[in-house]
Amino acid sequence: MDVAVLGGMLPGMGSYIYVLRSPKDGKTCAGCAGDLDRRLWDHARGHVRSTRSRRPLVLVYPKSSLGEQARRPESVTSRLRKSAC
Numbered sequence: 001m002d003v004a005v006l007g008g009m010l011p012g013m014g015s016y017i018y019v020l021r022s023p024k025d026g027k028t029c030a031g032c033a034g035d036l037d038r039r040l041w042d043h044a045r046g047h048v049r050s051t052r053s054r055r056p057l058v059l060v061y062p063k064s065s066l067g068e069q070a071r072r073p074e075s076v077t078s079r080l081r082k083s084a085c
Contacts, residue, residue, distance in 0.1 A: 019061035022054035029057075036062060 016036040020029045020043060029051050033039035040059065046052040 015065040017061075017063045017065055018059060020051065020057040021060045022051070022057055024054055024056075027054065028060070029054075030061075032065070 015032065015034055016039075017032050018030070018036060018039070020031075021027070022029075031039065042048050043051050043057050044055065046055060051057060
């Protein structure tokens, strides 16, 4: 599913962890955001420098952070980045 098509599918509240994949080169990008819809919109429009040249992007893993993950989403994205490479 193209990230640009996701508008309104996921609530924009809370803390989210996500992984995007580029069909162009097969590489993945992991991140965290408080407003997932807005962050996906930024990626889809080329407003994120690290993924601008790899568009279109496919959302392969959206997860609402709960418990420990909500307190430390950066530790989870770090583990996802290591496993996605």
